[in-house]
Amino acid sequence: MAQPVTGRIPRSIDETAAMLEAHDYLAGTALATVLFLALRMKRPLFLEGEAGVGKTEIAKVLARSLDRPLIRLQCYEGLDIASAVYEWNYPAQMLEIRLSEAVGMVDRQRIESDIFSERFLIRRPVLQAISSSAGRAPVFLIDELDRTDEAFEAFLLEVLSDYQVTIPELGTIRANEPPIVIITTNRTREIHDALKRRCLYHWVDYPQAAQELEIIRRKVPGCSETLSREIVAYVQKLRTIDLFKNPGVAETIDWATALTELDTLALDPETLADTLGTLLKYQDDIARIEGAEGRKLLSQVKAELAAPG
Known part of the structure; x- marks a missing residue:
């Protein structure tokens, strides 16, 4: 696999995968x-996803x-x-x-020009993302866009079209270099097609067992091999049943970390019951x-892992 070069846009798919793997993110092709x-x-x-x-x-x-x-815009209902x-x-x-007024300045136009200048402007994430210098464009994360309303989504569509923001008192601010934009959504509502058309799309699914096992090995190196396999096999089975909220990779890592802190060598019913709060987040589940x-x-996990082959 091609070796990543820090700070440089990768030149191949293999180099992109290696770049992510160098920071323990295992990406499929x-x-x-x-x-x-x-x-x-x-x-x-x-x-x-x-x-x-x-x-x-x-x-x-x-x-x-x-x-x-990294500039992060955490979306929420009512974001303006x-x-x-x-x-x-x-x-x-x-x-x-x-x-x-205290020093006797009475030129209203000059006062207005002073107070609506850059030094009184508070830049929030969108403006920060398009205000960087050339060659240092940030990674702009628009996180959980589905939590906002359609009005903000429409505004964002305009921003992503031209990478510019118009401030009535100052004029139009354009990006010297477009930021690297990552938009995420948990699909609690559908995002309008007009915005999706401006993006490349990927559905991020739960990892396969082998990939999740490798994630545990990297993120929780103190977790024994036997326990790691049991954890991954158990979580993979949980995702096949009708839970209110399936555990994600972050919860798998948390559970592995918790069990390691408890010096657990293998799963048993008592330990499972006592530590479910690190894996599942809803009482009904x-x-x-x-x-x-x-x-x-x-029992199924234990039997399958003990089976030859």
Whole structure:
């Protein structure tokens, strides 16, 4: 596999996969391919998938690998331009007006020009992302876009079209170099096709057992091989039943870490019941798994791992 070069956009799919793997992110060929293309084509990458599968981590690893700043816009219901793009420092502006009046300045036009200048502008994530110097474009993570409303989505569509923001008092601010944009969504609602068309798309799924086992080996090196295999096999089985929220990779890592801290060598029903809170986050799921169904799954895991071949 090609060796990654820190700070440089990868020149091949293999180099892209190696870049991610160097930071312990194991990407399949499809993800490495779409990420490589997004970087080379300078297009936003739209990542969709269940919560906890590692979508956000891709942006973090990318920022570290390319030695770029990471700017994160955490989306939520009611997100507006003042929180996402920019706002004026009103207390500082009022103080400046009072000081101007105190020294006898009466030129209203000059006062207005002073208070609506760069030094009173508070740059929020969107404006920060398009204000960087050439050659140092940041990785701009727009996280959980599905939590916002359609009005903000429409505004974001305009930003991603031209990488510019218009501030009435200052004019239009354009990016010297477009940021590397990663958009994530947990698919709690559908994102409009107009925004998706401007992006390259990839569905991030739960990892296969072999890949998840390798993640545990890298992220929790103190976890024994026997325990690691049992953890991964058990989590993989949990994802096949009808839970309110399946455990993601982050929860698998947390569970492996917790069991290692407890000096656990192998899973047993008591330890399973006592530590389910690190793996499952809803009481209905915990109540279901800490009973007979959870013990049955554990017996199946033990039998399958003990079987020859």
